[in-house]
Amino acid sequence: RERRIESDGPRGGGGDCDARCCGGTGEDQVQNIARFVSQRRVVAECCPHCCGCNSGQFAIVKRCWERSSGHQFAAKFIKKRQSEASQRGVLRDDIEREVSILQKIQHHNIVTLHDVYENKTDVVLILELVSGGELFDFLAQKESLSEDEATQFIKQILEGVHYLHTRNIAHFDLKVYALSSHPENIMLLDKNVPLPRIKLIDFGLAHKIEEGAEFKNIFGTPEFVAPEIVNYEPLGLQADMWSIGVITYILLSGASPFLGETKQDTLGNISAMNYEFDDEFFGHTSELAKSFIRQLLQKDTKKRLSIQDALNHPWIKSSEHREEPSKALERKCEHRQLKTKRLKEYTIKSHSSMPPNNTYINFERFAQVVEDITGMEDTFSQLASAQAVLQEDIDALASIYSQKELWYREESESIHHDLSQLHYEFRKVETQRRGVQEDVRAVEVAVGRVSERYRERQAHFEALQEELGAELHWVQEVVGSNQVVGSSGGGFPSCSFSSVFNSDLNEAIKELLNRSCGGDLLTGLNLDQQR
Structure with a gap:
């Protein structure tokens, strides 16, 4: 079948190109990645602010559409590593692993892969367009957030992870805040509905856990990685459950349980299990919710909740709010507003695109005026972040030396x-x-x-x-x-x-x-x- 991919913006020159699907399903399509049928490029235009697309270290997501039907998609351009000696780009084996996993999954809480293309520099994944933005940006803009609403979002995340775990697939990179260089991996399909649908994206670190095969690696976002990753121990599906525990903690409090001043401090806090339920953040949180988090943040993977245990937990099974009935309605509302305020502060602190609540309207009004300045600030922020990471690596190398x-x-x-x-x-x-x-x-x-x-x-x-x-x-x-x-x-x-x-x-x-x-x-x- 023929598919014509058009660009969404002037940089594509208004042109289009013909590109056939690589053909087949499953392992056959992975093997066919090497055959890019069309001699012309698959063209698409990046439009991150309107479709929730973003870019990572070696991947850029752009909006595109099919000319014959007008259906819109997200095109993920993954930069290929050109040589063994190069450090830029993604290894072909890693790209093929991501494609293979995406082809095997079909769930309403997981992004869908439609097609795969390849050119000389990139492998292009044609994905379901997820236009609702990031979960935490959506929650930070709400005036109030109840524990019951938080439960509904956590339950959707659990359902998507349950689908993966029943197929022995671990995501290994579940996270909820949007750094400029590390986009959030929990998105909303459409935010303009009463209960937006969660979509899990970015399977670049996902692995199929083979029975009897030991798998070790050090990867992921420091704030959300499990102790077994920090300590370079054998990994399994339980690493995702730890990340869900961290996400739930942040969602209910607006604070991160293990975040330190530096990356090393954060990893040290995780390894030492250095966290607590501060009354300032959890004074009105139900004991069931805290029990749910405690059972997920277990260093011993055998004691940690499995995905099925998490779905059967009373806090997830029941949608009732867990506050005491004697609390006044105005206190309840005040508590909810405070919670979303903390989420705003956390999102801003984590370099999200969401501005502070008291200046959000002003940012909306003067968006056109500061657009260029914002772009420059993003660039400087990326440079500063890269410099900080480089300095940490230099310090680590100096210590080793x-x-x-x-x-x-x-x-x-x-x-x-x-x-x-x-x-x-x-x-x-x-x-x-x-x-x-x-x-x-x-x-x-x-x-x-x-x-x-x-x-x-x-x-x-x-x-x-x-x-x-x-x-x-x-x-x-x-x-x-x-x-x-x-x-x-x-x-x-x-x-x-x-x-x-x-x-x-x-x-x-x-x-x-x-x-x-x-x-x-x-x-x-x-x-x-x-x-």
Whole structure:
């Protein structure tokens, strides 16, 4: 099917463009986000003051209409992140998650998604036009507000959240005041009816809670986040119930339960459960209402009311006003007016577009005169807010740096001490090594000397052995010649002579050895055995 989207204002140049729906439903349409059929842009014009549209950090909402039917819609332009290194724009996975969730929900208290388009820089969500403005702006303009009326609005919020929770979807960003950079997420479909219908919007942080899968994150608006978000604990559907408790507290009192001077103070108050029901703000509030808030603002998620328990709470089930019947009517009216006055003050303090009550008419009369000044003030306010956030981040980084610097200094001193000890041990081992090397060299010199002496004695022994062999040979020749003479009968008996001669010869050899180098030879042999 074809849809023609026209701009609402002169900046569109009065032109229009053709853009086909991405087609399909559910997961198919998410996958088809990448295919922007029309080569021309989807054009729409921002008109925040007349349709309740607004802009966030990376998204702008503009009014648009369908040429064929004239039906008006809200076009949410989500800036895509162009690269992994960039910090500007929204990751594609986050955009697809938001689209996937919006496609699965259809409830009278939740904004409806009609179409999805894409161009080179943005993904465009065509949403139901919610033109009644923000809930707190509407309540702050009322002259009176009863607890019963507040109950009706809280009940509508609960019904929308109940629809989400039955599908295991957590919104994670329920809030009720309008900062210039953080629009309120609880809107009115049409404020010109006796009981305006609540519409929950902005599912950029919403997640489907998968059973058995642990999910942790730090996100949301500090004033409304649950303790488990502050403490980086596993998150679930109960985080939305805490936010509803904070919203109810503010709605009935005009005061924020955990708001501190800084973001860190606010988060610290949430973690410490630092809140109370001051009589100045809750002096005429029913005990049932305070009980409802107490059971929602439970740090233990198991003790916190579930969405079904909240809907069944007596304060929600009954629409009767809980004030004592003895209170005079004029006191009741005075109390109601005071309550809306506090809501005005809270809304103004929270940078809402709602001016103070006693100057509201004057602002209405001179709106045209101060339009440019208001725009400049908004710009300066955004810059101041951004500067404050940046300063907080710088202070946090400086604190982390100081802690890291102290840790590095301690580690450096410890490592320096260990290195000094290792250096001392190394020098000690090096000295021992040099001593051992000197001992080895001395032993090598001694061994060389002994080897040289042994070689000399060995040569001497070999020479003596040759000399002794020659002597023995001569003796044997003499003995042989004597035996020849004896056998021829010319002398002594041979056996007697041979025995005596051999004995004398042995004695002579021993004496010869003793007179020669026999001692040196034995010494050399001993040295050889020791080696």
